[in-house]
Amino acid sequence: MGWESHLTAASADIDLIDILWRQDIDLGAGREIFDYSHRQKEQDVDKELRDGAEQEDTWPGEGAEALARNLLVDGETGESFPAQFPADISSITEAVPSESEPPGLQNNLLSPLLTGTESPFDLEQQWQDLMSIMEMQAMEVNTSTSEVLYNAPPGDPLSTNYSLAPNTPINQNVSLHQASLGGCSQDFSLFSPEVESLPVASSSTLLPLVPSNSTSLNSTFGSTNLAGLFFPPQLNGTANDTAGPELPDPLGGLLDEAMLDEISLMDLAIEEGFNPVQASQLEEEFDSDSGLSLDSSHSPSSLSSSEGSSSSSSSSSSSSSSSASSSASSSFSEEGAVGYSSDSETLDLEEAEGAVGYQPEYSKFCRMSYQDPSQLSCLPYLEHVGHNHTYNMAPSALDSADLPPPSTLKKGSKEKQADFLDKQMSRDEHRARAMKIPFTNDKIINLPVEEFNELLSKYQLSEAQLSLIRDIRRRGKNKMAAQNCRKRKLDTILNLERDVEDLQRDKARLLREKVEFLRSLRQMKQKVQSLYQEVFGRLRDENGRPYSPSQYALQYAGDGSVLLIPRTLADQQARRQERKPKDRRK
DNA sequence: GCAAGGTGTCATGAG
């Protein structure tokens, strides 16, 4: 506080300047050379001075600070992103691919019999894309998923339908008869070609239902051996030829709708971490756009979800805020052009930024726009805003005239306010005041270069003053730049969060679609099978006897006709067809 | 006393 007396006495005389110089010389306001090389020194000295000041000074205005603390509200505490559900959903990843591919088969198979039935199955490609997206998330859940799918108890519908296939010696050479006996497994013999080549162990990694690639599917249907498609391999050959009459109820063991639904639901449950209830709800709402959403899947954390939505709203507000901020930025420049000293402008700016809760300018406002305490007193609420960055104030710059010693703390409220406001002044403002800079820091900082230079030329300024002014301008601009930079960063984060939410919604929608496709696929398979059995069952040889499914099979011709051919021939063709795609792949 | 978040400042590079 030794300087305070000096400063108090300091009017405009040379002595004061001398003192100020002494104080500021280390702050970069070197008397002789006010250049960059001094700035480093400036920092160090600032710190020293600050430390010293901390020891010596007891600042008034604690109450005001406390008030400010109470009133400061951070409207934008981090938005926690609801990341819970993705992991659950991902669990399906592996299971999905296996189911997704049959479509290719279906397409080939159905076209002849079921004209007009459209299968949306270049879906496979899309699906693979989707899978790749979900792959990462799926990793951790896969294990459990496979367990569910493959280790299900014998009575489990899934195991009877899916798990059987891998373990059974699958062969395309399946008889119609066998097919009819095949019961539930028929559905899976549909994909037998692929499964056939799989070691039993591989069943743990692949769902029998689904060939690992569409080409294998094509091969299956390329052979167009319908019997092979529908009937379980284990019945093959060794199957009793007595089957003929046993052409069981074509639909008997087949996937009934309930089963299909169950499978779909289980897929969904597995994939999305749905519980059965949710899944069934989903089924009911299939056509609803409300979205089942993963949002619901993390309903437990709907809070976070709502946070997400709020974040989305906030992100929308953030986008608006971004626009606000960008407009703010632009208005910055404009302000710069106009001088940035307009209080109302600044205020508006702050309001515009309120959406993001980003309030850096408040402190700027307090410190930079109001060097004159009386002005600030017009906006008392601003007193609550802003950091107390008194550490920025070089003790040297603290005008002792404005900062009476602690002993004089008991004083009028005006004085207190003045103290507080003085305290709110930035280091540069104090410096500027101490250096008798004849214009405001706002002008220094925000005037366009031309006007700035013009302004400088109007005054007779010492080298030191000019240097300080340049520093003030540089620091001020950089401060705003930093604030904008942080604002942008924040906006970017919010936008990314919103993007993630959008992607999650898309993912949920795609999964819903997948379930729908699977269901329709199975329905079509069912139809095809019944048609096959019906047609085959009505066929009679020259003696009027039915053909044995183990000896004959129906086969599609390229022109859409259906041929009855010996099973051996059909098998050969099937194998040939199976090889083609593989060769092609090589 | 520590951690997290906010802010100002500096250094640096790009336009």
Place this chain on the structure above:
DNA sequence: ATCTCATGACACCTT
């Protein structure tokens, strides 16, 4: 060459 802006890094403060 100079100015301005953006941004990472750092120090310091507040909560």
